[in-house]
Amino acid sequence: MDCKEFQEYISALVDNQIDDIKRKEAEEHLSRCALCFFDYKIENLVKKIVSFKFHKSPCPEVLKNQIIFSLVSKRSFSEQLLGYIKLLLANKYLKTSLAIGVLLIAAILLIKPSENGNEKYYSELATVIYQNCKELKNHNYPEKTIFTTNPVIVQNFISANGISKPKLPKTDWVVLAAGIENYDEYYAAHLLFKCEEDTVYMMECDVDKLYKSGYLQFFKEIHNDLEKQKFVKIDYNDFSIVFRLEDNVLMAFAINSNNQHAFEELIASLD
Amino acid sequence: MLQDSERIVKPPIENLDEEFRKEALPHMDALYNFALQLTQNSDDAADLLQETYIKAYRFWDKFEKGTNCKAWLFRIMKNSFINFYRKNIKSPEKLDYDEIEEIYETIKSNEQNPHNLDREIYENVFDDEIMTAIKSLPEEFRTVLLMCDVEGMSYEEIADFMDIPIGTVRSRIHRARKLLAVKLYDYAKSRGYNVDEIGKE
Numbered sequence: 001m002d003c004k005e006f007q008e009y010i011s012a013l014v015d016n017q018i019d020d021i022k023r024k025e026a027e028e029h030l031s032r033c034a035l036c037f038f039d040y041k042i043e044n045l046v047k048k049i050v051s052f053k054f055h056k057s058p059c060p061e062v063l064k065n066q067i068i069f070s071l072v073s074k075r076s077f078s079e080q081l082l083g084y085i086k087l088l089l090a091n092k093y094l095k096t097s098l099a100i101g102v103l104l105i106a107a108i109l110l111i112k113p114s115e116n117g118n119e120k121y122y123s124e125l126a127t128v129i130y131q132n133c134k135e136l137k138n139h140n141y142p143e144k145t146i147f148t149t150n151p152v153i154v155q156n157f158i159s160a161n162g163i164s165k166p167k168l169p170k171t172d173w174v175v176l177a178a179g180i181e182n183y184d185e186y187y188a189a190h191l192l193f194k195c196e197e198d199t200v201y202m203m204e205c206d207v208d209k210l211y212k213s214g215y216l217q218f219f220k221e222i223h224n225d226l227e228k229q230k231f232v233k234i235d236y237n238d239f240s241i242v243f244r245l246e247d248n249v250l251m252a253f254a255i256n257s258n259n260q261h262a263f264e265e266l267i268a269s270l271d
Numbered sequence: 272m273l274q275d276s277e278r279i280v281k282p283p284i285e286n287l288d289e290e291f292r293k294e295a296l297p298h299m300d301a302l303y304n305f306a307l308q309l310t311q312n313s314d315d316a317a318d319l320l321q322e323t324y325i326k327a328y329r330f331w332d333k334f335e336k337g338t339n340c341k342a343w344l345f346r347i348m349k350n351s352f353i354n355f356y357r358k359n360i361k362s363p364e365k366l367d368y369d370e371i372e373e374i375y376e377t378i379k380s381n382e383q384n385p386h387n388l389d390r391e392i393y394e395n396v397f398d399d400e401i402m403t404a405i406k407s408l409p410e411e412f413r414t415v416l417l418m419c420d421v422e423g424m425s426y427e428e429i430a431d432f433m434d435i436p437i438g439t440v441r442s443r444i445h446r447a448r449k450l451l452a453v454k455l456y457d458y459a460k461s462r463g464y465n466v467d468e469i470g471k472e
Binding site (some may be wrong): 007008009010011015017035038039042047049050051053054056058059063064065066067068070071154173201258 | 302319396
């Protein structure tokens with residue numbers, strides 16, 4: 001192998017991307033050519049520098065989750081639904097047999113839908129909630145907390161949860177109400193939010209993952225169905241999830257599938 | 272009480288196709304890096320990564336099972352980048368490779384012992400200077416070099432991905448390293464590294 005050919009294979013030798021025959025020839029050349037040896041050392045050095053000093057940035061977790069959510073939302077509606085139901089079932093309120101699932105600690109947000117469509121509105125909402133939740137972390141509110149200016153909602157919440165000393169926050173929220181649960185490491189928001197003239201959707205989520213999570217579409221689909229029928233029942237393993245509208249608020253209830261009585265009671269209460 | 276892990280609402284990852292989950296998702300970190308390299312900023316990189324995965328998922332049935340999924344994803348990303356991003360990004364100035372070659376030869380004639388260079392460059396060049404030097408490489412060199420040295424892809428994978436012959440991969444990597452050597456040498460010198468003295472040792 002002469003210098004010209006060696007130069008052609010120098011990178012392959014450094015990267016160990018060379019077959020045995022060429023390697024022998026190249027190494028033989030290297031042992032008797034000081035100039036090429038210099039090039040070889042420099043190329044090795046540069047490789048070492050690039051691979052050791054080039055900082056890899058891991059993909060942020062938030063971005064990973066956002067992408068997974070966006071992939072899931074490309075799935076068919078029924079496939080999505082199963083996934084969300086699994087999520088709903090992970091909630092502690094749903095573990096009781098007749099979990100009249102006031103899943104929500106509830107919230108009504110009187111933000112008008114954005115002219116740019118729901119997505120923009122949705123992200124603004126997420127930002128508002130998220131920022132306020134972060135702020136709340138510093139206030140040591142009790143585990144069950146509701147923030148609202150609507151006295152009826154406050155009263156209902158208080159009696160439903162047996163809270164003796166409700167605390168009211170002093171914030172200038174755009175939101176009228178939001179339910180926040182204080183877990184050890186994060187805040188979860190149980191929300192009802194308004195996204196059409198008189199329709200309120202419920203969502204439950206980790207506030208960090210609220211943004212772009214795809215829930216909106218999910219509840220809209222259910223709402224569309226509820227315009228045609230009184231309730232939507234979805235069976236999943238031992239549970240049935242029943243969705244229904246109460247004063248234009250979408251509510252979700254989880255019922256043990258074996259408890260036919262509870263189901264009948266729930267449906268009867270619709271009339 | 273439930274365990275904390277049950278409380279946290281995670282993305283419903285189990286809804287994704289199982290093969291996709293196993294084959295494609297683990298490459299997110301590598302692809303994010305590649306997106307950063309291509310776009311040079313984290314916002315565009317995030318968009319590019321998301322677009323790549325959405326496309327990959329949509330065309331998952333087109334992926335030939337058993338072939339290299341990582342290379343397939345890289346290819347999708349590169350094509351997406353070319354289609355939508357490249358026109359918005361300022362490409363580095365054109366380099367006169369012959370000129371670089373000349374400078375390199377000058378360094379070479381001043382430096383008979385590569386071990387000194389090794390030490391001086393390695394210890395004297397800052398990390399951000401290395402990044403700047405890499406960024407200043409012409410795109411076709413930079414991409415190939417980073418796939419090799421950072422992503423650890425084989426020449427064959429790179430050739431396949433870039434759709435170029437293996438000989439071209441070899442020469443691009445070689446040239447990219449020469450360019451970098453010249454740039455890093457300049458940085459090391461500006462740190463007070465005296466070429467003449469080292470030459471006398």
